[in-house]
Each structure stands twice: as C-alpha cells, then as structure tokens.
Amino acid sequence: MNKYKLILSAFFVLAVLALGLFLFQKEKPIDFSKIKEIEINKGMSFSQVSSELKLGGVISSEMIFKIYGALSGSFGDIKPGRYFIPENISVSKLMKMLVEGPEEISVVIPPGLTLAEIDDKLSALAIIKPGELINFNVDNLREDYPWLPVERKDAISGPLEGFLMPDTYNFIAGADIDSTIRIFLDNFHEKAQKAGGLLFFAKQGNVLKIINLASILEKEVPDSSERRLAAGILNKRLSVNMPLQVDAALVYGECGGRFMNCPSLSRDDYKKDFSYNVYIKQGLPPGPISNPSLDAITAALNPEKSDYWYYLSDPKTKQTIFSKTLEEHNENRARYLNM
Numbered sequence: 628m629n630k631y632k633l634i635l636s637a638f639f640v641l642a643v644l645a646l647g648l649f650l651f652q653k654e655k656p657i658d659f660s661k662i663k664e665i666e667i668n669k670g671m672s673f674s675q676v677s678s679e680l681k682l683g684g685v686i687s688s689e690m691i692f693k694i695y696g697a698l699s700g701s702f703g704d705i706k707p708g709r710y711f712i713p714e715n716i717s718v719s720k721l722m723k724m725l726v727e728g729p730e731e732i733s734v735v736i737p738p739g740l741t742l743a744e745i746d747d748k749l750s751a752l753a754i755i756k757p758g759e760l761i762n763f764n765v766d767n768l769r770e771d772y773p774w775l776p777v778e779r780k781d782a783i784s785g786p787l788e789g790f791l792m793p794d795t796y797n798f799i800a801g802a803d804i805d806s807t808i809r810i811f812l813d814n815f816h817e818k819a820q821k822a823g824g825l826l827f828f829a830k831q832g833n834v835l836k837i838i839n840l841a842s843i844l845e846k847e848v849p850d851s852s853e854r855r856l857a858a859g860i861l862n863k864r865l866s867v868n869m870p871l872q873v874d875a876a877l878v879y880g881e882c883g884g885r886f887m888n889c890p891s892l893s894r895d896d897y898k899k900d901f902s903y904n905v906y907i908k909q910g911l912p913p914g915p916i917s918n919p920s921l922d923a924i925t926a927a928l929n930p931e932k933s934d935y936w937y938y939l940s941d942p943k944t945k946q947t948i949f950s951k952t953l954e955e956h957n958e959n960r961a962r963y964l965n966m
Contacts, residue, residue, distance in 0.1 A: 661713065661714040662711050662712065662713055662714075663683050663684055663685050663711070663712045663713075663714065664683075664709065664710070664711055664712075664753070665679060665680060665683045665685055665709070665710045665712055666679075666708075666709045666710070666801050667679065667705060667706070667707045667708060667709075667710065667725070667801075668707055669707040669803055670707075671705075671707065673693070673696060673702040673703070673705065674693070676705055676725070677689040677692050677693050677696075680692065680721075683712075684714075685712050685716070685721065686718070686721070691718065692718060692721075695718045695719075695722065696722065699719075699722060701722050701725075701726050704726045705725040705726060706725065706726065706727070706728035706729070707801075707802075707803070708728055708729035708799050708800060708801040708802055709729060709753055709800040709801020709802075710724065710725070710729055710800075710801070711753070711800070712724065728799065729799045729800045729801055729802070730799075730800070731797040731798065731799055732752055732754060732797070732798050732799070732800055733795060733796070733797055734748070734749065734752065734754070734795070734796050734797075734798055735794075735795050736748070736791065736792075736793045736794060736795075736796065736918070737793055738793040738845055738917075738918070738919065738920035738922075738923065739793070739845045739846055739886075739917045739918070739919070739920075740791075740793070740917065740918055741784065741788065741879070741884050741885055741886065741916070741917050741918065742760060742761060742784040742785065742787055742788040742791065742884065742918070743761055743784065743883070743884040743885050744885055744886070744887055745760060745791055745918065746758065746759070746760040746761045749798070749807075752798075752800070753800045753801065754798045754799070754800050754801070754802070754807065755804055755807060756804075759804045760787065760804070760807075760808070761784065761785065762785070763785065763787065763804060763808060765785070765786050765787060765808075767805075768805075768808070768809070768812070771809075771812075772812050772816070774834045775787075775790065775812075776834070776835040776914070779913045779914045780913065781902040781913040782902075782913040782914035783879070783880065783883060783884040783903070783913075783914075784884045784914065786914075787808065787811075788842075788884075788914055788915045788916075788917075788918070789835075789838040789839065789841075789842050789914065789915025789917070789918055789919065790811070790812060790815050790838065790915075790918070791811045791815070791918045792811060792814045792815040792818050792918065792920075792921070793918060793919075793920050794814055794818075796810060796811075796814075798810070818921050818924075819924070821921065822921055822924050822925050822928060823925075823928055835914070835915075836911065837924065837927050837928060838915050838919065838924065838927075839911045839912065839914065839915045839916075840858060840861060840862075840911065840927040841915075841919035841923040841924040841926065841927035842915035842916045842917040842918070842919045842923070843861065843871070843873055843875055843876065843911075843912075843916060844857055844858055844861075844919065844923045844926050844927060845917050845918075845919040845920060845923040846875035846879075846886070846916060846917050847873055847874070847875050847940065848926075848938075848940070848947050849940075849945050849947075850945075850946070850947060851922050851926065853946075853947040854922070854923060854926035855926045855929055855930060855931040856931050856933055856935060856938070856947075856949060857926075857938055857947065858926050858927050858929070858930035858931070859930040859931045859932050859933055859935070860933070860935050860936060860937070860938060860949075861873075861930075862930050863936065864936070865910065865911070868909050868910075869909070870905055870906055870907060870908065870909055871905040871910075871911070872905060872906050873905055874892060875916055875917075876903050876904075876905045876912040876916050877892060877896060877897070877903055877904055877905070877906065878892060879903055879912070879916040879917075880901060880902070880903025880904065880912070881896055881899075881903075886917075903916075933949070934951045935949040935950060935951055936950070936951060936952070936953075936956075937949070937950040937951075937952075937953065937955070937956035937959075938950065939956070939959055939960060939963060939964065941963045942963070942964070948963060
C-alpha cells in the first residue's frame with residue numbers, strides 16, 4: 628500500500644511541478660518573428676507527437692508536455708497537419724493549437740492554371756509539399772472517381788490535369804495529400820452535374836475528350852459566347868483530320884506544363900515534331916493543357932455550328948476574330964498579329 632502511495636505522491640509532485648513550470652512559461656512573451664514548422668502525421672501517438680515537438684525545438688521537456696496532456700485530457704485530441712508555431716508559446720496555447728488543428732487557408736484557383744502551377748501555388752502556401760500534386764498516384768482513387776483517366780502516353784502531366792476545378796477552396800496546411808485531392812475531385816463532380824453530368828459527358832464522346840477540348844478553350848478564348856463558336860471550329864477540324872493549330876497546346880508542351888513565365892513561341896517552335904505541336908499533329912494533344920472552368924466545359928459540351936474554320940485572338944482587345952477561309956484568316960493575321 629505504501630508503495631502505491633509513494634508512486635501517487637511522486638506523480639502528484641511531478642504534476643504540480645509541471646503545472647508550475649507551465650504557469651511560469653505562460654508569462655513569457657511569444658516571439659512571432661521566430662516560427663517553427665512542425666508536421667504531425669496521421670496516426671502518430673501522443674508520445675511520438677511529444678518527441679516531434681521536442682526535436683523541432685517547440686518544447687523543452689517532453690515530460691512536462693506529456694503530464695500537461697494527461698492532466699488536461701487533451702492527449703488524444705491532437706489533429707494531424709502542418710503547424711507553424713512561434714517560439715516561447717505556452718504549453719496551454721500550444722495544446723489548444725494542436726487540438727483545434729491547423730488553420731484553414733483560403734486559396735483561389737483561377738481558371739486555366741495547370742497542374743504544375745497549382746502544385747507551385749499550394750506548396751508555396753505549405754498546404755502540400757512540392758511535387759505532391761504532380762506525382763500523385765490516382766490508382767487508389769479510381770473506385771470513388773471512376774471517370775478519372777488513366778496515364779496518357781506522351782502526356783507531360785498526370786491524370787489529374789484538367790480535373791482540378793477552378794474555385795475558392797479552404798485547405799488545411801500539411802493535410803493528407805489524398806484528402807486535399809479529394810476536395811478538388813468532389814468539387815469537379817459536383818460542378819459537372821450542373822454542366823449535364825458525367826454520363827452526359829460520356830455520351831458526347833468521353834470525359835477526357837470534353838475536358839481536353841475545354842482546357843484549350845480556356846486558354847485560347849476568353850469570351851463565353853465566343854468559346855462555343857471556337858468549340859464548333861475545333862470539332863470540325865477533328866472530324867476531317869485537320870490539325871487543330873492552337874498555340875496554347877504548343878506553349879504547354881514547350882514549357883513543360885506551365886504557361887507562367889513561358890517565353891513567346893518562335894518560328895522554329897512551330898516546326899518541332901512532338902506530341903503537343905498540334906500544328907503538325909492531328910487530333911487533340913495527349914491530355915488537357917489546363918484546368919478549365921465550368922464555363923469552358925459547358926462550351927465544349929455545347930459547340931456552336933458555323934461556317935468558320937479559323938480564329939485568332941486580338942492581342943489588344945482579347946476579342947476572338949473568326950474567319951471562314953484560309954485567305955481571310957491570313958489577312959486577319961497580318962492585320963491583328965503583324966504576321
């Protein structure tokens with residue numbers, strides 16, 4: 628009996644000491660100029676979390692942290708994620724932060740960003756690690772998202788390209804990459820229903836074809852009404868095995884799946900024999916060249932028939948100029964593009 632009393636007394640003393648140290652620490656000013664980045668992985672035990680915090684220089688004593696976690700009952704409520712923790716934070720505030728979980732980060736994904744550009748943006752905000760989005764293996768998601776395409780031969784980017792619906796998202800820094808991608812794909816599926824549904828996509832050809840076409844329209848034609856006309860032109864070219872002749876696909880291929888900071892195309896670029904040069908290759912590029920908006924997808928699903936076969940974009944007004952003949956198109960090229 629005395630032995631158990633001794634153990635309980637020792638634990639009580641340690642608990643009081645830990646609480647006293649905690650109260651002393653709480654009075655220290657927090658240094659927000661010095662931030663520690665700590666990642667708590669899913670499935671970590673409380674002991675492993677304590678060790679990670681100690682190794683990261685966030686806490687000075689694992690024992691004190693563990694005792695406080697036990698006394699507060701918070702040790703089982705810590706949430707995984709990536710945390711940015713200021714130096715000299717008190718144990719209570721640290722535990723509160725870990726129990727509430729990482730702060731949500733609001734991110735706007737504008738229409739037309741590519742998979743690589745979205746990876747750059749999310750990794751810069753510490754939502755994911757660089758390359759996680761680009762290199763993600765979607766095979767384990769196919770049961771829930773059967774419309775995801777398989778890996779495409781000669782495609783620069785993976786199957787996720789084209790399916791990361793532009794929108795405003797709330798992400799958690801350091802969250803599981805699988806969960807982050809599911810947020811994108813769930814939103815794509817929801818928005819696709821508004822555009823006619825994925826089954827309707829399939830009836831029009833296949834999901835990948837529609838998204839591929841929409842990704843071109845997103846980069847080539849800014850105006851919504853003009854996109855339907857351009858979609859009709861591209862479909863006509865595909866039907867007669869005429870090269871699509873779109874600059875955006877060539878830029879995407881030349882710059883490794885990015886448009887940002889990509890130099891202007893040269894005359895020699897148009898002669899290069901590779902899969903994204905749809906000036907000399909027939910058919911669509913190997914995969915989507917951007918992540919299109921719902922508006923571009925709707926245009927791809929509802930192409931407008933016309934007598935036009937050609938179009939170009941006025942670099943000054945961004946208006947799309949349509950032509951019925953090659954002669955007329957060349958005249959427009961000389962007029963608007965000085966070519």
